[in-house]
Amino acid sequence: MMAIIKFLNHIERNIFRFRFSVLGIFLFITGYLLAQATNIKLDASFEKNVPLQHSYMQTYLKHQTDFGGANNVLISVCNTTGDIFNADFFTTLKGVHDQLFFIPGVNRILVNSLYAPSTRFVEVVEDGFAGGPVIPADFQPDERGLAIVKGNIEKAGIVGSMVSDDYTCSMVKSSLMEIDPQTGEKLDTLKLAKQLEVELRGEFEKDNISIHIIGFSKMVGDIADGAKGVVTFFAIAIAITAIMVYLFCNSITLTLLPILCSLIAVIWQMGMLTELGFGLDPMSILVPFLVFAIGVSHGVQMINAISKEVAKGNSARQAAQLSFRRLLVPGGIALLSDTVGFLTLLAIDIGIIRELAITASLGVGLIIFTNLLLLPILVSFVRFNEEEQKHIVENADHKLMNRLLWRKAAIVTSRKPAAIILTFTAILFIWGFNQSGELKIGELHAGAPALHEDSRYNQDTFLITDKYAISVDYMSVVVETFAESCVEHEVLNTIDTMQWRLENVPGVQSAVSLASVAKIVNTGYNEGNKRWQVLSRNQQSLVQSIARIPHTSGLLNTNCSAMPIILFMEDHKAETIERIVTAVKENAAELNTDTIKFKLASGPVGVMAATNEAVAEAQIPMMFYVYGAVTLLCLISFRSVRATVVVIAPLYVVSTLAQALMTYLDIGLTVSTLPVIALGVGIGVDYGIYILSTMSAHLKQGETMGQAYLSALKERGSAVLITGVTLAIGVSTWFFSDLKFQVDMGILLTFMFLVNMLAAIIILPALSTFLWSDKSQSKKASKTK
Structure with a gap:
């Protein structure tokens, strides 16, 4: 212990002996990191928000190419004065479809709307089946052409999915890539969100047409826009802090210095993040404020100690040196506890939390230098006038x-x-x-929980949910089996059994799978008789039913070795997700065979389920790590x-x-x-x-x-x-x-x-x-x- 004390005393003497040199080093570092901090950018990514190593996410990533991911964008084009069957609406709808198709980062293969070639209808005629694109190649938006399209929409059975129940809206949707094909780099989610706003809503929304956009990228874009208001709150916090610190120490100089040092800690943090190749995620944009707050906390302690020494008649340098000696160990241990505590968040397998851990621990670690070292050095140069000295003495003796x-x-x-x-x-x-013990894991409210209910994004979400029969909250249970298994009655029947059981779980609105669609097609081959809405045991009949369903439908992959059961849910509340996931696991345990495996999960709610489970698993270990680190450092400090x-x-x-x-x-x-x-x-x-x-x-x-x-x-x-x-x-x-x-x-x-x-x-x-x-x-x- 004596060796440590001698070492600290040696540091103290040298720091104040060479304080001009130390101050010069601080000035150089601050200037360099300030230049770097000006280059920091908001950085958002879908994959950072999900636990990529979770088993659900492994299933999601494995089948993302075949069935699309959870990173989707949905655009509902609505007529505010009537139904969609007019020339102006269809011109706008085509414009939205084409514009979305050419936005970099959009998976063009999966762009789907009434104008997509894959949007087709099938009808039973005297000779069997007839069909084609819902919007014919020679479509003209006149009375005759619109009547044909209306009939095709009804034949295609897309009312409630691609066309709203009341015929006032139509959907354009696609999945997004993780890599921008133009740059070869990670997709800039915030840039894409701005493009959606400017090139779609800004371009096509007018008096009688409204555009409603939802999806992860748009949500993050709206969060980033809201996060810019943090700058205002930061300025307010600085003003409040300045007033409170002045009331505490009655010295303008001693008020400004801890605030300056805390801001330097934030500058260093931003500059270091840029140097390390990190951006600032909208979800962790509050961390710089916390670093500033922690810096002020320790700065006030230092100013408090210095003012008391000044009140005793010590010079500024003597007061600063004595306070540095007295507070270096407790302040250092406190900040080290903060830093190690934040680093424990690295144990959580979610990118955004790990990024937050690095950002917070880096910022707090830097406060050791700015507020425990730089602050007393700066104060040592202060020359207090008689009036200021009198205020400090009165403040210390007569408070x-x-x-x-x-x-x-x-x-x-x-x-x-x-x-x-x-x-x-x-x-x-x-x-x-x-x-x-009643604390819920996951989201407890409808819409995007990061945004207020009356936000544009959530209002768009509520409109789409209200207008269409399907929910924007869906989860896919992927059935993994052998190649060409979709023409095997046993496989399809097992899928059909699982689908029926899950449809009857509270919280599931509806479900669709290759099995359920095959039964509908089989009905069509038998004059539309509902008694034939079954899976035929005859393989040739099954082949006939499945042949009408392309792999671009998202119901099967190219070799028919994987088929999802898509569950449309009432909401994405924590209890709803937990109930459905539990039902899937229980039924999968009963229905799984050597050749048929039901795997969770894909789709937006599948990602939420994985995230909720990762958070639940991390909760107790995180607390253990945090308290373990703080306990260990307290034991070392206080012995x-x-x-x-x-x-x-x-x-x-x-x-x-x-x-x-x-x-x-x-x-x-x-x-x-x-x-x-x-x-x-x-x-x-x-x-x-x-x-x-x-x-x-x-x-x-x-x-x-x-x-x-x-x-x-x-x-x-x-x-x-x-x-x-x-x-x-x-x-x-x-x-x-x-x-x-x-x-x-x-x-x-x-x-x-x-x-x-x-x-x-x-x-x-x-x-x-x-x-x-x-x-x-x-x-x-x-x-x-």
Whole structure:
């Protein structure tokens, strides 16, 4: 231990001896990384949002080429004044189809609409079957041509899927590629979203025609547009922070410096991300604000220590050097705990969470340099004028809070009040633990949960869901078997049995498969008699039925070795997905054979199911890793099990209550909310470390628990309180965000900032009262003397 102290003292002396050189290095690094930070771009990708190693995603990727993926785009073209059967509407529909076809990144083979050659009708005639494209090659949008198309639409059975139930809308849809064929690089999702908005909605929407666009790329584009408002909230947070810090220290200089250093940490973070080849995902765009908030938190502690030393008559340099010496270890341990805690998120196999872990841990790690090292160096150059010095002295010596509030707060170290506090805490914890057991995994609301219900994207989603008979929420169960198996009665019958069972699961609106379509075709071959809507046991009849279904229909692959059962669902709520997935697994266990395997899952809801399961599996390990890392660092720092317990226990209580709050507010545990718990723990540990490190120093000097706690409050309490309140006010402005997930994060972080701060001031000393004995501390102090 003495060796470490000597090493730190050596660092301290050299840093302040060569402070001009150190400042020059900081200036050079900041300039370089600022230039790099200007090149950072928003970066969104479908695959980053899904657990690619999950078994469902392996099935999805394996069959993506044959059946399309979950990264689709759907455009509903609607007539606002009547039905679709007019020349103006069909001209617009063709324009949308053609424009979508030529947008880079759109899978042209899978572009489907009334104008697609693959959109065909089949009818039973006297000689058997007749059919052709729904829109003939010689189509003219006159009265006769429109009447023919209307008849073909009805014969094709696409009312409710490609044409809305009320004939006022028609759908154009396709899948998107992961690689842009023009550039050979990863598809720029945000650029494509802008193209959809400008080249489709902007070009074709007019008085009597409305365009409604949904799909992952469009959703991310809308999130990115909403995320740009984060800059406004960032500016508001800086202003609020400046006001609160000034009220705390009554010095313009000491107000500006911690804010400047925190902004430098953000600049370094952005520059480093660019250097490492990362962009900033719209879903993690809030992380820079958190880095700024954590930086301010530690900056206020440093300014608090410096102002107290200045008030004692020390020069700026002496005050800065003394504060650096005193706060380097507790501040460094707190920030290291934050960094390691965030790094534990790398264990979760979802790209966006891993990216968030890298972004957050990198930013917090840099605060060690900007706010624990650069800040005291900058303050050492400050020359305080007499009036400013007088303000600082008055602030330190005559603050009512130090005299009155902290003396009253120190009563929590008396055994009776401490017992009451711990009893109340235990009751809250038990309640929160029971409530947290009801926490749902996944989305709990219809539409895109990252956006508000009244957003354009969600309104488009609700319109499409209302206008069409099929749901935009669908999942495919892929049947893997042997080649040419679609002409085997046993295989199709097994598929038909599974489809029938799943259609009767609550939450499933309808289902379609090769088996169900083959039965309809067989009916057509038998004069439309419903009694023939069966799967023939005669192989030749099966061949006749299947021959009419092309592999471009998405119901079979080219060699008929894989066939999906497509389930159209009422919604994508967590309980609906869980119920259907459970039903699939139970029935698959019964119906699987050596040659027939039912595999989950493809389609948008299949991806959600994989993500929900990955989040559920990661929840407990993530908490274990976070608390394990923080516990280990506290043990190293304090070299005491008791000290570690009093820091960690309040954090765990607050985490549990945060999960209970999520249950109460109907916020599900998702990719965007899962990291918040880890972030809250990482930020919350700072309060406890600063309070306890000061208490420990005074306990070692022989003070009683009450005296040590009062001393800690006078030295650190004001800074902890002002930090918690400032951060909470800053994130509470997120309540007014255009993004629903930012509102949810704002609620959770406001709660965790405030309650973690209160837990450090109230629960930590109450717990310490029963774990430390004043007599033992007196004996220990006398031995030391």
